[in-house]
Amino acid sequence: MxxxxxxxxxxxxxxxxxxxxxxxxxxxxxxxxxxxxxxxxxxGIDFRGGTMIEARTPQAADLGIIRQATGELGLGDVAVQEFGDPRDVLIRVETQPGDGDDQMAVVGLVQEAVSAAIPDTEFRRVEVVGPKVxxxxxxxxxxxxxxxxxxxxxxxxxxxxxxxxxxxxxxxxxxxxxxxxxxxxxxxxxxxxxxxxxxxxxxxxxxxxxxxxxxxxxxxxxxxxxxxxxxxxxxxxxxxxxxxxxxxxxxxxxxxxxxxxxxxxxxxxxxxxxxxxxxxxxxxxxxxxxxxxxGVKRDWSTEDKPGAGPSGTNFSGAQV
Missing domain, CATH: 1.20.1640.10 (Multidrug efflux transporter AcrB transmembrane domain)
Structure with missing residues (x-):
């Protein structure tokens, strides 16, 4: 059917x-x-610029501990959120003064702070986007x-x-x-x-x-x-x-x-x-x-077919 x-x-x-x-x-x-x-x-970081670090903790992530550890670094706006698996964490850090080397140094600081707070944390992905880009x-x-x-x-x-x-x-x-x-x-x-x-x-x-x-x-x-x-x-x-x-x-x-x-x-x-x-x-x-x-052009070259007319007449048009 x-x-x-x-x-x-x-x-x-x-x-x-x-x-x-x-x-x-x-x-x-x-x-x-x-x-x-x-x-x-x-x-997102694509448009604002900044650093995004994807991490996986050994057990279900405690976002409070990670926020406390990264907040003590004095890096400004740091967003920590869980995504996907309960062990997966996304850490976003706003753009820091300086060039690309300074941004990568921030990555190292964040990784050290998170590893110290939650040992055996695995860092799976890092993205750095500068403000000009x-x-x-x-x-x-x-x-x-x-x-x-x-x-x-x-x-x-x-x-x-x-x-x-x-x-x-x-x-x-x-x-x-x-x-x-x-x-x-x-x-x-x-x-x-x-x-x-x-x-x-x-x-x-x-x-x-x-x-x-x-x-x-x-x-x-x-x-x-x-x-x-x-x-x-x-x-x-x-x-x-x-x-x-x-x-x-x-x-x-x-x-x-x-x-x-x-x-x-x-x-x-x-x-x-x-x-x-x-x-x-x-x-x-x-x-x-x-x-x-x-409105539209109505002077089409083909002829009328039987059944054409206003509302209430027999509509015999093609079907999908």
Missing amino acids: RLKLVPDGTKIDFMRVSRIGVIASITAVIASIALFFAMGLNF SGELVVEGALAIGLAVFAVLVYIWLRFEWQFSLGAVIALVHDVALTIGVFSLVQLEFNLSIIAALLTIVGYSLNDTVVVFDRVRENLRRYKQMPLIDLLNLSINETLSRTLMTSLTTLIALIALYVFGGEVIRGFTFAMIWGIVVGTYSSVFIAAATLLRL
Whole structure:
């Protein structure tokens, strides 16, 4: 028996509530911008610069002892957290004055202090990022996201019409803004892996939007006299099964990674889960709603097919 998330022939009137969705999204984007300026992002060492030391203790780590041992070194902001196995500890130290040799000297001090407090501690990984490099990473990360959105604008414009392109880009900006907003709210660490997640979200959201837009373009040729609002509803309903199945299967894998993948990739998987949800939402309530308000070209060269007409007529479009 084939699993069906959506029954055949659904006629959900998405566009009827699109105004509510657009208002809610505008409010959420404004709130995200306010959160970003009010609370900022919890930048990781990739962007702030500093030293990260991954250690494994012989038994379940006593974070209090490690915090006390590293706090006595006078190194400023030192964060100690458990991740993954109870024996695994991540120690983050803010950038110290001096050059790379001074940063490596800090590593030695931390390792000595932790080893003295908890003998037989194993140091498994050390990362040192200078302030100059971290500043360049911030700029390059923002540039990468901007170039990705611009490339989407050009691609959709060439493949469809400018109205489609604008709808897709507005949906992408919406998704990225809400993701940054939620990271400001929950204060999860924002590092290079989150930039990778944002770029992945851009690709996923674009793919979802293009599937809907492709069906809209097909139906514009098939039903030249059908009102645009009915045609958009028809196209979304025809692709709804594919959209939900793709999102659900992706979310199952991501939730498993979030629960069992450990602290190192938790921020990445959280961003991806959030991005899949808002990306699926924006394909319908942002991209399609923008298309409805901008209108589209209707002078297609193919002929009308029987059954074309306004709401309430027989929609005989292609099925997914």
